[in-house]
Amino acid sequence: MDKLLELLEENGRLPVKELAAALEMSEEEIREKIQDYEKNGVIKGYRAVINRRNLPEPPDSVTGLIEVDIAPQPDTGFDEIAREIYDHPEVKACYLCSGDYDLLVRIEAENLNEIAEFVSRELAPLKNVHKTESHFMLKTYKEAGVNFEAPSQDRRLSISP
Amino acid sequence: MIEISDTVASLKPSGIREFFDLVMGMDDVISLGVGEPDFATPWHIREAAIQSIEDGFTNYTSNKGMTELRNALSEHLDSEHNLNYDPEDEILITTGVSEGMDIAMRALLNPGDEVIIPTPCYVSYLPTAKMAGGKVKILNTAKNDFKIDHNQLEELISPRTKLLVLNYPSNPTGVTYGKQELDKIAELVRKHELIVISDEIYGHLTYNHEHYPFPTLESMREQTIFLNGYSKSCAMTGMRIAYAAAPPKIIAAMNKIHQYTMLCAPTTSQFAAVEATRHGADAIKEMKGEYERRRNLVHNRLNEMGLDCPLPEGAFYAFPSVKKTGFEPEDFCRKLLAEHSVAAVPGDAFGPGGETHIRISYATGFQKLREALSRMEEFVNEHSAHTAGSTG
Ligand SMILES: Cc1ncc(COP(=O)(O)O)c(C=O)c1O
Numbered sequence: 001m002d003k004l005l006e007l008l009e010e011n012g013r014l015p016v017k018e019l020a021a022a023l024e025m026s027e028e029e030i031r032e033k034i035q036d037y038e039k040n041g042v043i044k045g046y047r048a049v050i051n052r053r054n055l056p057e058p059p060d061s062v063t064g065l066i067e068v069d070i071a072p073q074p075d076t077g078f079d080e081i082a083r084e085i086y087d088h089p090e091v092k093a094c095y096l097c098s099g100d101y102d103l104l105v106r107i108e109a110e111n112l113n114e115i116a117e118f119v120s121r122e123l124a125p126l127k128n129v130h131k132t133e134s135h136f137m138l139k140t141y142k143e144a145g146v147n148f149e150a151p152s153q154d155r156r157l158s159i160s161p
Numbered sequence: 162m163i164e165i166s167d168t169v170a171s172l173k174p175s176g177i178r179e180f181f182d183l184v185m186g187m188d189d190v191i192s193l194g195v196g197e198p199d200f201a202t203p204w205h206i207r208e209a210a211i212q213s214i215e216d217g218f219t220n221y222t223s224n225k226g227m228t229e230l231r232n233a234l235s236e237h238l239d240s241e242h243n244l245n246y247d248p249e250d251e252i253l254i255t256t257g258v259s260e261g262m263d264i265a266m267r268a269l270l271n272p273g274d275e276v277i278i279p280t281p282c283y284v285s286y287l288p289t290a291k292m293a294g295g296k297v298k299i300l301n302t303a304k305n306d307f308k309i310d311h312n313q314l315e316e317l318i319s320p321r322t323k324l325l326v327l328n329y330p331s332n333p334t335g336v337t338y339g340k341q342e343l344d345k346i347a348e349l350v351r352k353h354e355l356i357v358i359s360d361e362i363y364g365h366l367t368y369n370h371e372h373y374p375f376p377t378l379e380s381m382r383e384q385t386i387f388l389n390g391y392s393k394s395c396a397m398t399g400m401r402i403a404y405a406a407a408p409p410k411i412i413a414a415m416n417k418i419h420q421y422t423m424l425c426a427p428t429t430s431q432f433a434a435v436e437a438t439r440h441g442a443d444a445i446k447e448m449k450g451e452y453e454r455r456r457n458l459v460h461n462r463l464n465e466m467g468l469d470c471p472l473p474e475g476a477f478y479a480f481p482s483v484k485k486t487g488f489e490p491e492d493f494c495r496k497l498l499a500e501h502s503v504a505a506v507p508g509d510a511f512g513p514g515g516e517t518h519i520r521i522s523y524a525t526g527f528q529k530l531r532e533a534l535s536r537m538e539e540f541v542n543e544h545s546a547h548t549a550g551s552t553g
Contacts, residue, residue: 003454011528018531021461022454159181159194159504161284161332 004033005042010145012046049146063092063108063137064115067101068123069130078102081128090118101133112136172288176510180494184504191533192504193521196332198396198477200451202433203444206395209436210429218428224420225412226254226404227431233438234404242374244382250409253416254402254426254434258362259285260419261388261405265358266293266324268414274323279309281480281511281518283332283360295324303514306471307334307480311345318353325355327375330363330475333511333520335456337363337475340373347378356411357385362403365394365445367475368453376406383408386415393476394445395437402430452477455523455530463521466538467545477524480508484517486544494519496544501536 003023007014016034020027037043052058068085072078078096082103086094093106105123109115115134123132140148177194184190201207213219225231231248238244246252255261266289270276276295278286279302290297298317302308314325327346330337338346350357359375376382390403403426405415456473463470463481470481483493490507497503508515523530 003450007454007527018458018461022458022527024457154199156195156197156199157181158184158190158192159177159506160196161175161177 002033004030005037008034008043047144049144051140051143051148053140053148060110061108062110062112062115063106064119065135065137066105066107066119066123067133067135068103068105069100069132070102071128071130072102073128081126084126085123088118088122090114101131168292172291175284177284177506180498180504180506180510183495183498187498187502190498190502190504191525191529191536193523193525193530193533194504194506195522195524196478197398197524198393198448199524199526200396200448202396202400203437203441205440206397206433206437206444210400210433213429213432218432220428222254222425222428222431224416224425225252226426227428227435230254230431230435230438231404233435234406237438238406242377244374244376244387244406246406247409251406251412253405253407253412253419254431255388255390255405255419256403256423256426257392257401258360258388258390258403260423260426261386261390261403261415262286262326262358262360263289263293264415264418264422265386265388265405265407265411266290266295267418268411269324269356270295271323273321275319275321276324276326277314277317277322277355278326278512279328280513281307281331281333281508281515282326283328284511286326286328287512290324290326296321298322299513301514302334303516307331307336307514308338308342309346311349314346315349318349318355322353322355325350325357326360327357328360328362330367330372330473331478332363332476333478333506333508333515334480335473335476335478336480337367337370337372339370340378343373343375343378347375347381350384351380355384357381358388359385360388362388362390362393363476364389366449366452366477368449368456368473370474372475386411391434391437391441394448395441396448397430397433397437400427400430400433402426402434451527452523455525455527458527458530459521459523459534462534462538466534466541468537468541477522479521479523480515480518481521482517483519486541488544490515490517490519497537497540500543501540503533503536503540 016027016030019030070081090107091105092108095104097104107115119132119134231252234252235246235248238246270293272294274295275298276290277298277300279300287297300317357375361374364372376385376387386407388405391397459479460472467485468481470479473479483490494505494507506520508518
């Protein structure tokens, strides 16, 4: 992958000036490349990675990971059914997977009830959904490549020749 | 009363040790003072070491090192640099380049023989030469952008000069040499029949520069002890494994010392080194790409904050001047550490020539490096106010 993308994926807020320095390109070139990536849909957005547990008053929130077993459709395969699911704003992520189930859906809600209702009202009744299995997330160790726990220790001596 | 030998008693304590003690007591320090990679040893290399232990290979190897490793190295040097070293009697596996340097000097020096050491240099060279009975002749490179000046070198050479120590890319300056510059040095080595100990431990880490091992230069193979290892290129510092390649007479002499002081290099590490030699290239390339980006950033930011720093050509060090700040490097580093929790090493820890510089290691993750550089910039700005009058 382009080094520019690697750096931005690690930190979307790196100043153009520093990107230019690190990659030995002009600031103009960096700006153009980023614009191209944005236009072509390679860069889909810039978000903050939030660790809610660190808020002074962590909000009530529950994340559910729902495995969904589906019967694919003759023309559209999984895509149409997936769309019906991921169009719901509660769905934060949706992946087609190989293995025992087909879709993995991440849902965020205020409490367990809301997730249960979403599954029973919106997911399970869909015509081609055979089966769902819900998991509730207990703790986030790492999100979007960011470690939420204490950083792993640098084992090196702090000064060496 | 216990009396330490005069030679050892006369060795100066390392300037780095002092900073280490200072940093030890502090929290939240970002250290740019680390002379080893921040990467973990590539997994396949660690796995080879683990496998060898599981298989029970935990005995001594031959003094010279495992045949398989010497063969792998011989093939590697041939394919990479067209260098031919016989694995039987021209390659010795050592416990780090540190050992290689020590036994090379001890194998060659008689008391009073002169050793030319360009400085600033890696901290072990001067004490190692002294312990081997050599008389150190310092070649201070500060006036020549930290490169060896051919004329200055020739002036230092006397009938008693036996050894010239080279290290490129350099710790601490990040300087390396092109072919023509090396040819000029080789010419003097040939003319005055010197022997070169060439520490090329950072040889894989050059940026936009090809690396020319000293023995590849015309006729230099016969006058060079080529030292290289896995510590830096493969992030294997703790494995203590390296090698020396030289003509048979020298290797035999070095092996004589090695067999009594070391017996053999660590066996587990030799297995890791076989894997690293045969299959390490991709991992090396990846780490090098990462260092290069950091180098560019460090170079750019240091100059922007007013610390003059030429573009480092290799290794993972930048060696900026702190002269403009009005601080001696030692004070600069102490204050920077106390006020902004960033550690760097004063340039004079590396011998004559580093009196106005500091060493910055960029073996630190990109984001951390940015944070450290921002803190440094703040520090420089805060303190430039009171020197502004003198620097305009
Ligand atoms: C120039 C140079 N030579 C030798 C060494 C030591 O290497 P080894 O780990 O192989 O003993 C270092 C380590 O910092 C170094 O920078």
